Amino acid sequence: MKSAFFIRMFPKETPIQLLIEHAAVLEEISRLIKPLMEAYFNNEDIHERMKFISKRESDADEIKFQIRRMLSQSVRTPFAVKDILDYLHLQDSLIDRFEDVAKKLSLNKVEGLDDYIKDKVMELVDQVIQSIDYLEDMIREVRKVISYSFASKLLKKEANNYVKIEDIENRVDDLSIEIGKWIYSKKKEINPLDLVFFRETVLILVHITDRAENTAELLKAFLK
Amino acid sequence: MTILIIAAVIGFVMSMAIGANDVANSMATAVGAKAITIKQAVIIAALLEFTGAFFFGKMVTETIRKGIVDPSLIKEPKIMIAGAFAALVAAAIWVFVSTFFALPISTTHSIVGGMAGFGIVAVGWHAINWGKMLFIVSSWFLSPLLGGILAYLVFRFISWAILHREFPLNAAKKVGPFLIGITVFIVMLMFFSKALHMDINSKPLLWSSLFGLAATAVSFFVLKRVKPRNDEYQAVEGIFRRMQVVTSCYVSLSHGANDVANAIGPLAAIYAVVTTGVVGAQAGIPKYLLGLGGLGIALGVAVLGYRVMQTVGDNITELNNTRGFSIDFSTATTVFLASVFGLPVSSSHTVVGSIVGVGMARGLEAINLDIIKKIALSWLLTVPLAAGTAALLFKLFIGWF
Numbered sequence: 001m002k003s004a005f006f007i008r009m010f011p012k013e014t015p016i017q018l019l020i021e022h023a024a025v026l027e028e029i030s031r032l033i034k035p036l037m038e039a040y041f042n043n044e045d046i047h048e049r050m051k052f053i054s055k056r057e058s059d060a061d062e063i064k065f066q067i068r069r070m071l072s073q074s075v076r077t078p079f080a081v082k083d084i085l086d087y088l089h090l091q092d093s094l095i096d097r098f099e100d101v102a103k104k105l106s107l108n109k110v111e112g113l114d115d116y117i118k119d120k121v122m123e124l125v126d127q128v129i130q131s132i133d134y135l136e137d138m139i140r141e142v143r144k145v146i147s148y149s150f151a152s153k154l155l156k157k158e159a160n161n162y163v164k165i166e167d168i169e170n171r172v173d174d175l176s177i178e179i180g181k182w183i184y185s186k187k188k189e190i191n192p193l194d195l196v197f198f199r200e201t202v203l204i205l206v207h208i209t210d211r212a213e214n215t216a217e218l219l220k221a222f223l224k
Numbered sequence: 225m226t227i228l229i230i231a232a233v234i235g236f237v238m239s240m241a242i243g244a245n246d247v248a249n250s251m252a253t254a255v256g257a258k259a260i261t262i263k264q265a266v267i268i269a270a271l272l273e274f275t276g277a278f279f280f281g282k283m284v285t286e287t288i289r290k291g292i293v294d295p296s297l298i299k300e301p302k303i304m305i306a307g308a309f310a311a312l313v314a315a316a317i318w319v320f321v322s323t324f325f326a327l328p329i330s331t332t333h334s335i336v337g338g339m340a341g342f343g344i345v346a347v348g349w350h351a352i353n354w355g356k357m358l359f360i361v362s363s364w365f366l367s368p369l370l371g372g373i374l375a376y377l378v379f380r381f382i383s384w385a386i387l388h389r390e391f392p393l394n395a396a397k398k399v400g401p402f403l404i405g406i407t408v409f410i411v412m413l414m415f416f417s418k419a420l421h422m423d424i425n426s427k428p429l430l431w432s433s434l435f436g437l438a439a440t441a442v443s444f445f446v447l448k449r450v451k452p453r454n455d456e457y458q459a460v461e462g463i464f465r466r467m468q469v470v471t472s473c474y475v476s477l478s479h480g481a482n483d484v485a486n487a488i489g490p491l492a493a494i495y496a497v498v499t500t501g502v503v504g505a506q507a508g509i510p511k512y513l514l515g516l517g518g519l520g521i522a523l524g525v526a527v528l529g530y531r532v533m534q535t536v537g538d539n540i541t542e543l544n545n546t547r548g549f550s551i552d553f554s555t556a557t558t559v560f561l562a563s564v565f566g567l568p569v570s571s572s573h574t575v576v577g578s579i580v581g582v583g584m585a586r587g588l589e590a591i592n593l594d595i596i597k598k599i600a601l602s603w604l605l606t607v608p609l610a611a612g613t614a615a616l617l618f619k620l621f622i623g624w625f
Contacts, residue, residue: 006252009579010541014590074594078586146589147544148457149383151392 011070015077015084016142018067022091023139025060029053029098030132034125040105041118050102057099064092078146083222090215091139094132097208104201110194117182121202124175128205131168131212134161138219145223158223162216165209172209176202227305231494234312236520239487241319242331243273243524246483247532249555249571250475255533256541257548259468262533268469269476269529270522276480277488277518278511280414283566284482285509285517288335288489289496291356291566293343301497303346303622308490308497310617311338314610315486330570330602331486334610336360339490341611342618360567361607367558367569368577368599374554375581382546383585386460393452396460400467401443407474407553409436414481414560443467464545471552478560479571480521486568488517547587554578573599 036049067088071081138161145154183199250273251265260268298304318334336357343351382399389395412435416428446466453459492509555575562569576599583591 006248006256007535008592009576009595010256010543010588011590011592012541014541016589070590073592074597075590075592076583077590078583078588143589144457146586147461148392149379149387149546149585149587151387151457 011075013066013070015067015070015075016146018063018070019084019088019091020140020143022060022063022067022088023136025056025063026091026095026098027132027136029056029060029095030129032056033098033101034122034129036102036105037122037125040109041113041121043109046102046106050106053099053102057095060092060095064088078150079222083218087215087218087222090211090218091135094135094208094211094215097204097211101201101204101208104197104204108194108197110190110198112186112190112194113198117179120175120179120182121205124172124179124202124205127168127172127175128208128212131165131172131209134165134168135212135216135219137161138216142219142223150223155223158220162213162220165213165216169209169213172206176206225498227309228494228498231309231312231491232516234309234316235487235491236516238312238316238319238331239277239484239517239520240524240527241316242483242487243270243521243526244528244532245319245322245331245524246479246571247273247525247529249575250479250552251472251529251533253543253548253551254468254472257465257468257543257545259465259545259548260472262530265472265533266525266529268473270525272473272476273480273525274515274518274522276477276482277484277521278480278514280477280481280560280563281484281488281514281517282509284485284563284568285489285492285514287356287360287566287568288339288485289492289509292336292339292353292360293347293351294353295493295503297347297351298503301501301503304497304503305494306621306624307342307346307614307618308339308493310342310614310621311335312487312490313617314338314341314614315490317613318606318610330364330572330606331483332568332570333364333602333606335486335489336568337607337610338614340607341614344611345615345618346622363562363565363567363569364573367562367567367574368580370561371554371558371574371577372581372584374557375550375578376585378553379547379550379582379585379587382464382550383587387457387546391456393450393456393459393463396463397444397447397450400447400463401440403549403553404443404467404470405436405440407470408439409433410557410560411474411477412436414564417564461545464549468545468549468552471549471556474556475552475559475571475575478556478563480518481563482559482569482571484514484517484521487520488513489568491517541589543588547582550582550587551575551578554581 032049032053036046036053039046039049068085071084077084138158141154141158145158148154179202180199183195186195247266247269251269254260255262255265293307295304315331315334315338319331340352340357385399386392386395409432412432413428416422416431422428447463450459450463492513495510495513497503555571555578558574559569559571576595579591580596582588
């Protein structure tokens with residue numbers, strides 16, 4: 001039937017829809033980091049949590065491959081293929097970074113962390129989750145942006161979300177300085193290897209927000 | 225007379241196949257955009273395909289009947305009968321091949337190729353009206369191009385005049401009626417020109433304008449009552465959902481007008497020879513032949529269209545009504561204009577052009593351009609294959625007559 005060409009021309013699944021699904025996995029993983037971190041601070045076993053995050057990371061990879069396959073099969077969107085692939089790469093690397101945090105925490109237990117630093121790290125985690133929430137909102141809104149033909153009202157909304165991520169990134173920078181100061185103040189009390197380990201973990205979280213900002217910036221740029 | 229009955233049966237079956245195959249061209253975007261239900265789509269398409277075929281199908285049918293092969297060069301009536309019969313059967317074979325393998329092979333291209341194939345074998349290369357053929361073939365490139373350009377412009381206009389405004393709903397209430405008015409104006413102008421055989425001068429222009437203005441006024445008052453919703457853009461799509469019902473009718477009408485010729489053109493050629501006993505006599509196409517084709521298309525839509533639309537509705541990305549409107553309006557206008565000039569164009573290929581046009585205007589979330597390659601391939605293959613099949617069948621049939 002010639003109707004088959006309509007079905008082929010308008011694929012039921014679109015690269016944008018899959019990018020949103022990919023972002024949903026990112027958001028889910030970001031939310032899993034908080035209980036994982038709490039469990040770590042409470043000296044609980046985090047192995048199962050880490051395994052679940054790795055499983056979801058593999059699911060996200062599947063979506064990533066599906067998007068790449070689609071784009072190589074002449075499925076076109078209002079955006080350049082390169083822009084979508086660059087965006088996908090950044091979004092996927094955020095998921096990888098969360099997985100890195102989970103894996104890293106499963107390797108070592110840092111002794112001597114006080115309530116002050118635990119609160120600071122949890123505050124940092126909250127900010128990271130918030131930045132991912134805004135990013136997920138941005139990609140979710142892309143469908144609407146296309147639907148309404150890139151109307152300036154919707155582009156402004158997207159730009160506002162980007163500004164919010166930028167603000168979070170600034171707060172995270174401040175937090176990282178406070179956490180850094182605490183780490184160096186403990187150089188005589190805590191095992192140096194533990195301190196390096198702890199610092200590296202915190203830096204991964206800080207880099208996630210940096211990267212979330214870069215990802216949002218790219219999205220904002222190709223929406224114009 | 226027996227041959228006329230057999231040809232009428234084949235022509236009727238073929239028109240049914242055209243109706244079943246091509247209902248997606250006119251209704252897929254409307255069903256995909258949830259502007260109408262599948263049942264409504266089937267009823268509307270069946271009625272308007274018949275109307276289009278019956279009232280506007282004559283010009284293109286004439287082109288198929290005597291525009292491709294010069295009838296004055298065919299001396300014996302049996303050659304014309306065998307040839308038109310071979311072209312009809314060859315095109316029918318390709319319709320079923322395209323149906324079976326889900327290929328975007330155009331019935332139009334098949335029938336044109338079929339008529340050319342028999343002409344070359346029966347009389348020689350000089351039997352083909354190459355000037356007309358060139359015009360027809362160029363229309364196959366021009367129709368998707370024109371559909372694409374028109375769709376691009378229409379969607380850009382809708383974006384600029386409505387979607388990018390501070391208050392899109394208010395803008396849609398003002399602009400929408402004019403778009404409806406333009407559609408009605410074109411349809412009425414075609415009606416006066418093709419169905420009532422009036423020359424396009426001030427009188428039909430005046431009447432068409434009056435109908436267009438009336439449609440503008442009515443839709444203005446209807447759309448005025450549309451209430452704002454939380455999401456203003458959804459309300460705009462709601463307006464275009466109603467408007468798309470009109471453009472879907474427009475596509476069905478234009479499809480009937482253009483594609484009835486694919487089934488009835490060769491039949492008309494056989495009819496002319498059988499009833500006058502000579503080739504090339506000035507015999508008009510009787511209305512009942514166009515009616516037969518229209519009935520076949522409508523029946524094809526009614527019997528098989530439901531399943532086709534269900535498959536389409538379940539498997540394609542949900543389309544916005546603004547996009548559906550742009551695609552339908554551009555496809556119908558292009559196919560309708562082609563019908564006025566008596567050009568048999570492929571409505572499937574025109575709708576693809578319109579879809580690409582909206583895609584180029586960044587209007588679609590995703591389109592698979594792979595189909596373009598397949599269409600290009602079908603352009604290269606369909607005509608020689610149909611011509612070859614018709615030539616072989618002609619050699620076979622000429623011995624029987």
